[in-house]
Amino acid sequence: MPQPTPPPPTAPATKPHSHPESLTFTKKNQNMTKLPKYAKITKRPIPHPAPSTPYTGSNVPKTIYVSTTTPKMSVVTRVRKLLRQAEKRATAGLHSTKGGRQQHGGRTQAERVAQVQEALRREEVHVKATGRAIAKAVAVGEYLRDAAGGGEFRVTVTTGSVLVVDDVEVDEAAKKRVVEGAERMRREVESGSAVKGEKREGEGEGKGEGGLGEEEEGEDEEEELPESRTRWVNMVDVVVGLK
Missing domain, CATH: 3.30.110.20 (Alba-like domain)
Known part of the structure; x- marks a missing residue:
């Protein structure tokens, strides 16, 4: 007479939150303030x-x-x-019995x-x-x-x-290098465009090869940075x- 097949062993029940990886968190940092490279972050103690x-x-x-x-x-x-x-x-x-129920x-x-x-x-x-x-x-x-x-x-x-x-915190020396680099790049693009003399009419004046992007970057570098940010x-x- 054939012996019945024993059931497969069951894995032991896992206890909830047995490892930090099993924890679930809600992501809240959706729109963090983007800071330039010359800005340094210092974390305040909680x-x-x-x-x-x-x-x-x-x-x-x-x-x-x-x-x-x-x-x-x-x-x-x-x-x-x-x-x-x-x-x-x-x-x-x-365990005190003195005085009874009263x-x-x-x-x-x-x-x-x-x-x-x-x-x-x-x-x-x-x-x-x-x-x-x-x-x-x-x-x-x-x-x-x-x-x-x-x-x-x-x-x-x-x-x-x-x-x-x-x-x-702003590193003023690093900020100066970034701003000067952006200004130098803009001058190089403008001078290159002037030598070529190839500007198409109606395609955005002042846009050379990346010229507008560099202008925008230079403007962003001059923006006032917040003294702190939250996360x-x-x-x-x-x-x-x-x-």
Whole structure:
């Protein structure tokens, strides 16, 4: 009697957002201000509020900002401390029996346990990063998600973008070279056109071989540049809470 063919092995289910490459971002930088070569961009630091401490109250969002140089395990340790302190605050009066139900507002032990669990669900730590640091924040989330066999922390990942400001600085020496080069090119084109004497009537006066383009370039070089410009950068928010 022929043996039944066993079913093909199934691939293990993949966990969402297991790698930064799997994240999806919305492209927002549609019309960036084009700058000439002599303009230098200086990125301003993204402003952040004061860092959270283990004693930050439950009504204040707890956020850790990650850079490319931040050690992963340092962030993991900080997340654990913030959540353990939140757990202590939530359970501080849970085991106190002095005063009975009257002291606890008439609530039973089971009701107080439910209240503590609800308070813990609201206590979350946000690990945020932008740009190249996104991979570091995702790695922190993966580590905590898999800690204790996945039974200790719940982790969710959301993506977004944040508006940043870049300062525009002009290199005057480089600008002078560009403007002089454009002027020299224009004179060469005009002199070449005069020697040839081959101008067609009605085809745009002053247009030699690229003459108008160079004039336009020269005019653009003289335009006033903005002191700064804004752009959107990708951002990730890894939210960690106790299960």
